[in-house]
Amino acid sequence: MALRQLDRIMEVLESRQQLPELLPAGVWNSALDEEIAALDSLPGAASKAMIALKAGLHLCNDSLDKSHSYSQEIEDDATGCYWHGLMHRMEGDYSNAKYWFYNAGAHPALGTIGRNAAQWLSRMEISAKAEGRMADMLQEMGRQQAWNPALLTDAVALQESGRAGEDTREILQHLQQLELAGLLAYSRDAAASGNR
Template identity: 40%
Template sequence: MAWKDHFITLSQRLAAHEPSLYPAEELDELDDIRIGKLSVEGFGEEEKPFALAVKSALHLFNESLDASHELSQELHTPEGSLLHGIMHRMEGDYPNAQYWLRLAGRLPFSDELGGRMQAYLKEQDLARVGSPALREKLEAMASQAVYDPASLTQAVEQQVTRSRDEGAEVMLKHLQWMELRQLLDYCYVRSGGEGGLFA
């Protein structure tokens, strides 16, 4: 089975899952093995980093943080830095996450993702978020169509370490899921995949 077939099979299953803000263990050990077996042989010099980023992103969907980290720390690209930052956010190392997110900078899909995130938050009843500090962070994110992974990380840190608000948990997990899906789709296309995965 070709890379594309393997990838689409895995991505359809894994990218439907909204990873936890603080994973305790991987979702599926067999999927972890399947992702590891995706060969990046035969990719051109420009496409190979994106193919490796695809694997790293799939590991994040599977909540296998160590496997994702092994790949992302070897990717000296904006996409690799973003994956590295998201991984550290998911493991709860927020200062390290912020470092890598700053290093990633602005990516080509930032405007599109910012608009989607803003639209999602505008549909939510932010008044149901019990923590005033967390509600304020979400309201600020809803006020502008800007993808800011640093602000998302601050909100996740507030939720995980202090607020533990049920309503905010749902929203933040969904925002992280949107972020990962956009990144996965972008890297898939840049690796040579045709069309978008989640159109």
């Protein structure tokens, strides 16, 4: 893997100033999409780990269609299923997202994502920003030992339905960003080690 090329892509994604939208309307950086696509020419680009990494990089760039194409290539892989589910959540197809999360099973990244989310949520005043079902879901996310992507999907669906206050949107965006970053780190490590 050309680490310099991948490091540059990661740096650009990490430099993003605003949190990605829950339902992005378009690609964040089209030039970056081209750089990610250029990873196809690297040795080992056809491995499941590299395909999953490319699905993740495109999704972190809000390039849902390209991410979808890659995740569809590895539907028999837990990481591919997880990226597939995230893509469907970000397009607003919540039941399809939950189907793919179910297929991903107990993914190894769920523990790390869950701990990071719980730690971040422990610093939040949830009761001051959320009420009712949304507050319950956020509190449950804060107690999880392992991340439950379907629970965040339900919270995003509630937010997008208009039945939750706008104060919770940024919380959900931050949780989704933590989830994307956790799965991207897992995918990068898997691609670098060549294990799958």
